Structures are given as C-alpha cells and as structure tokens.
Amino acid sequence: MAAAGPWPWPWAAVAGAVAALLFLLLLWRRRRRAGGAGRVCVAVLGDLGRSPRMQYHALALARHGREVALLGYLQTRPHRDVLRSENIRLVPVAELSVLRVGPKLFQYVLKVLVQSVQLLYTLLRIEQPSCILLQNPPGLPSIAAAWVAGLWWGSKLIIDWHNYGYTIMSLSHGRSHPLVLIAEWYEKLFGRLSDYNLCVTDAMRKDLWVNFKIKAVTLHDKPASYFKETPLDLQHNLFMKLAKDYEPFKARAASPSADRSAFTERDGSSGSVLKSRGRPALLISSTSWTEDEDFSVLLRALEDYERFIKEGARLPALVCVITGKGPLKDYYNGLIQKLRFKHIQICTPWLEAEDYPLLLGSADLGVCLHKSSSGLDLPMKVVDMFGCCLPVCAIHFECLHELVKHNENGLIFRDSQELAKQLKMLFLDFPSLEGKLHSFRENLRASRQLRWDQSWDQIVLPLLGNKE
Template sequence: MIETVISIAFCLSSVLTVLILLLPSQYVPERAKSGGSSNDTEQHKTSVQILVLGDIGRSPRMQYHALSIARNGGKVVIIGYNESDPHPDITTHPKISIVPLRPHPRLLQTSNKLLFIIYGPLKVLFQIGCLWKCLAYTTTPSRWLLVQNPPSIPTLAIASIVCFLRQTKLIIDWHNFGYSILALKLGQSHPLVKLSIWYEKVFCKSASAHLCVTNAMKTVLKTDFNLEAPILPLHDRPASHFKPILDSNARTAFLSKLPETKEAFASLKPSSLRVLVSSTSWTPDEDFSVLIDALLQYSEMATTTHTHLPNVLAIITGKGPQKEMYLEQIAALEKRDKLQKVTIRTAWLTVPDYAQLLASASLGVSLHTSSSGVDLPMKVVDMFGAGLPVVGWDRFEAWPELVTEGVNGLGFGSSEELVQHLVELFGNNDKLELLRVGAQKESSRRWDDEWNPIAGSLIGLT
C-alpha cells in the first residue's frame, strides 16, 4: 500500500515538474538590460510582438504599427499568416522579424453555413494549438503584445493567458468587432453570435490598453464593454508610399504602362477614358453587386441618353472568398454585351504599383458597409493618401469621421445613387477635379503624425 502511494506521488510530482518546466518563460526587464536570453538588449528601447490572425501582407495597419515601432528604436516580431508579400520595408528592416503561423487545412475553409458550424470548432482548435506554440514557446518573451481584433476567437483568450504567464502587457487594436462580422454569416440572433459577444467582452478586459479606429468605436467600448483600461482612438492614416501625382501627364504615363490598364489606353484617348479603382476583400460586408449594377446602368446611359459620357475602366484589386462568384457575373454581362462603355478588370498589385494606381486613377470606390457601424475602411485612407477622391457607402455612423461630403468625396446608399455620382463626376471634369483637390489636402495627414503621440507614447517610444 505504501509503495503504491509512493509510486502515485512520484508520478504526480514528475508530471507537475514537467508542466512547470514547460510553462512559457517570462519577460524580465532586468535580464533584458543585462543582455540576457530574452534578446531584448539595450540597443532596443522596448520589444513588441504583433499578432495578426490573418495574412500579414493584407494587414496594412499592423504593418504600419511595426514600422513605426522599429523606426523609433523598438524590436518587433510579427506573427501571422505569410500568404502575400508584406511591405518591402518590413522584410528589410533589421529590427523587424516575421514568425509565420501554420495555415489551417483547406478542408476547414467553407462558405456553407451548415458546414461552417461543423468545421468552425475544428478550425478554432487548430488555431489554438498553433497560437499557443508560437506565442508561448517559439518566440522569446516581449514587453508588449499588440493584437489585431477581429478575429477575436481564439486570439483574445490565448493572448490573455500567454500575457499573464509571460508578464507581457496586452494591447488590443480594435478594427471592428468579431461578433458583428460573425453575425453577417449566421444572423444576429444565432447562439454562436451571442456566445461571441460574451467571449469578446470577457477576454478584452485583460488588456492593459486599447486602440481603436474611430471615436464612435471608443464610445461603444466604453459604454457597452465597460472597459476601465485606457481606450485611445488611433485613426488610420496613409503611409509614406501613398503620395499624390500632381502632373496629369505622369498619371497617364503610368496607366499607359501598367499591364491591367495599358490595353484600354492604347485603344482610347486618355480624355475619353476614366479609371475607377476599388479595393475589396470580396467578403459579405462589401456588397460588390452595388458597383456592378451601377456600372451596368452607367453603360446603358452612356450608350443611349448620355452619349457624352466617357468610357470607364474599373480596376478591382484584392483577394477573397466571393471573387469567383462576382467574376462569373461580370463575364455573363460581357457576353450579353451589357457593358459596352465599361471594362472591368481585376488585379493583385505590388505595394508600389498599387500606390501609383491610386494616385493615377480618376475616382476611388469603397463598398465597405461596416458590420458594426463604427469601423472605417482602410482603403479610403490609402486613396486619400494618394490624392484620389472617393465615393463610398455611407450608411453607417462613423463615415463622417473619414469623409467630408462634397469636399474630398461623396457618399451613397444604393446603386442608383452611385450611378448618379458617376454620371455627375465623369460628365463634369471640373466637379471631379474639385474633389481631387480636397483629397490632395487630406493626403497631408500622415500615419506617423497620428501614431507617435498616441501609440508611441503608450509604449514609451515617443
């Protein structure tokens, strides 16, 4: 009997010892200053991990965070999916490194609502394992962990636990709410959506501070989430590579060489062609049919009652789950000869080419509808950075924080309203140029000007 008790005690103590040894190592400022194993030596003012449970290359705001931290003397590790090329400065900066997350099996990706309910938990379990391994063991401890939200499941829970064990301070950067995006797929009253609301409100309370993209979002976080930690609005601003091209001849020269636009410019005079640009993630929160319907109406009007209207070349950039569905619709319209005055092309461009395309185009279009009503589309910020006027879906609360109606852009709430704007602006170049002047003035407001006194001050870099 005694031998059995001793054996059980020995086994339990062995298991406990292994668990203790496997606990994540902690961030120790004293060890960092002395050049210890944390690798956060005196040459770095602080260390920050940035977690993106998504494609790093398609997360511009988090890349801008990384560049700002590194330029101000901090050490940065970006954790996320390495599916597309990040900003060139990210890959070449000596203070920035990337730790890629293992992508989930393609089998677990589905747009079917029933299969989503089945595959969803399996996908979450897979992500839990990958996140825990990466945050707790693969990477060395850091002073701060900056987490992009959404997605919130399982990011917030894993980040909260790891930060507690590693003595790391957690900052949540709120781009939107995870539950509001989930509601687009399942409906507001679905039990999983209600669970997501509870989850997000519980685990966000472990953060030391919160950043958010609008003042309206700060109000929601303060009143509905009852957060006591500091909530700091940090509006998106364009990075330095988005710049206006003031010379119209230079804009035409670029469009004449870009593979996606040079064919149209070769067959038409620049004065009889307008280039429209829309960047989309091809997801349900951007109803792309609104733009297709508007272009369809524009083409009909331009060939019948408003023959003075110029041709339109619409360049749609981005990747996403609904892309093929819309491409089939566009192909069917072209086959039926319904887009005589409109040409629609898709593109996936390098960062420099995308920036120049925005600066060279005639008009930008945003179809972001905002699942929460309090987030804003980053694409419009980039367009303003390039001096490109914008027309966008404006039926949500935070829209006026970004666009000044009639000065740098126009809002719409239907395809009919959008086509009215296209006819008005493309039929009267003076009105279009007036908006361009407003957009160029908006381009002077830059990311570092916003980041330094808010996020930089928060983590002790400025």
C-alpha cells in the same frame, strides 16, 4: 448576455482546461519578472500582406529602434519596407486546412482548439517581448492566446480594435446564432483583460466603454507616406506594365508610337509624358470580396452609366479596376463576364504591394462599397485613396462621416441609382479641370492631413514607455 442554459460539453471541457492552464501560469508569473525591453510582438491571426495597419505598427516601432516580431499568415507578400527593415522579423503561422469531419459545431470547436495551441506555441517561441500588440478581429482565439502568452512573458497586451469579430460572424450566421453569442461573450470577457486598447473611430471608442466597459484610445487610420499622387512619368510606366497583361490598359487605337497606353503616351522627341486625348476615366474600387461589400451595387450603377451614354449623355468611357482577394471574387467575376458593355471595361487584377499606391495616385475616382458589420469601423481603402488625393464615392453607414465629408472630399450614396447619378455628375465635364471632381481633389490637396507616423508618435508611442 443572458444565460442560455448549460454549455455544450466541448465548451465545458475547453473552459476547464483553460482554467487549469491559467492557474499554473499565474503561479509561474509570480516567479517571473517583466522583460524584453525594446522588443514588441505585433500579431494578427490573418494574412500579413493584407493587414496594412499592423504592418504600419511594425514599421513605426522599427523606426523607434524596437525589435519587432511580426506574426501572422504569410499568404500575400508584405510591403517591401517591412521586408527590408533590419528591425522586423516575420514569424509565420501555418494556416489550418478546413476540417470537414463531423457536425459544423464540432469542426469549429476543433479548429479553435488547434488554433489556440498553434498560436500560443508560436507566441511562446519568440524572444520575450515587453509588449504584444494584437489585431482584433479575428479575436477568437487570438485574444486569449495573446493574454496567456503575456502572462508567461510578463508582457503587456495592447488590443487594436478594428471591428468586432462577433458582428462579422453574424453576417453569415445571424445575430442570435449560438456561435455569435459565444463570440460576443468571449470578446467582452477577454477584451477587458488587456492593458491598453486602441480603436479606429471615436464611435467605436464610445461603444467599447458603454457596452464592454473597455477604455480605448482612438487611433484613426492614416495613410502611409507612400500614398500620394503619382507623377505622370510613373503613371505611364505603371500603365505600360499593366498593359502587358490587362486589355483595358492598352492603347485604344493603332498608334505610330509603341510607347502609349490607354491613358498616357510618351512624346518620341521630347521624352515627356502626356495624358492621351479622349482617354477613358479611370475608376478604382478596392474590395475584399466579402459579404459586407455588395459589389452588385457597383455593377448596377455601371449598367445605368452605360445606359446614360446610349441615351446621348456626353460621358467618357470608363475603365473600372477592382483590386483585392476574397471568397466571392469568382462569383462576381462570373457576373462581370456576362455583361456586354461597349463603353466600360472592367478588370480585377491583383497588384503588387508597391503598385497599389501608384494606381490609386493615377486614378480619377475611387468607389468604396465597405459596409461595417458593426457600423463602428472605417474603410482603410478610403484613407489610402485620400492620401493619394483621390476623391471617393462611398456607400453610407453610421460613422462614415468621421472620414468622408459629403460634397467636400467625396460623395456618400445609399444605393446603385444614387451612385450612377453621382458618376454621371462627376464625369460630365471630364477631363476638364472644372466641376466637383476637380474641387474635391483640390480640397484633399489643401487638407494636408496628418500621416500615419505623426499620428502614431502622438498616440501609441507614449503607451509603450521609454526603451531601455
């Protein structure tokens, strides 16, 4: 990156303080020996409950007998397997409230400084680890803090690159904004200080080497073992549970049996569960409600789907479930409330961690709106859907082909009109076991894709060395 003139005084002060601290730590490190064999810190400066890949890392390490300090924000409850593991200890990081005093640049600099101290303090209070496994992004200031902690402990630093933080910042500020340029410089500089690097796609591995001179190993996201097709009994139990709070899951018409949802019913005499006649199709989209996912694309496609039915197309009614949390959820909920659909119902529940895989395994089709800010990462939500043998329609971006094979396990679309046509084509024969939707599901069943544990053991375990 070309020089942009003298640094603003806050950054110069920060650089000086950091240089002095690092000098002292380097002197200290000469007197310390690496230790903490068998202990690993898995860290993310984000919500642990919404960081599934880092939870998977922790579970894999625990499975191999490592003691894991899982560090991050505790906003959303992690998966119960994490909570039940005797080898995993949650290390909460208090989330900072937004400072609204002074210029935005001052607010940001102050936030970074406070987060740096807070994260470093937390990292230095855990038991000495042999390794710190850190998620990026967010990398500012977590990479520097983790590296300094690694110097203190004499432990290795592994960065798991999910994306680039500076490309995410550019969505809000623009590519040439000074903060974006500083963030890019920071990631390039501190990223090179890691001992090992993981990344989520082959495209990112190549880009890390070409543009950052960082050697990384690709660890593709893989579904955990609990992402699988949901048996009918469990589907029915889930639908009945959701029907207590969400109208779209309730039975459409009065029924002599109270044990009936919009999608399933239990036979009173045999006790067996059947799919309801004339049931709607269940469409699910998981979103983080951020700027890199244009949810209006799905809404416009649903408007076209409604129009197809009004024009006489023999299509099923739809229940569209959108899960997730994020800053734009209230905005899009406002748009949803203004829609006047007769054949489509939309709900936006927040599901318990254990219910989300069950819902994916019960759905008929998934929709992914994730657009990578860098064009180099892949949506984990699609990985989870494929684990449940759920076909997907996904919006196009550069390296999506590493995951979604068009016309094989799903479809790729570029705009709302193309998505609407795909929904019409896929649901035209619903719920018949003929047509594309069924063949996509059969292809996913036949693929027998590698699961997370197997992939992790092959790629990550060798980096950690033998446990002493």
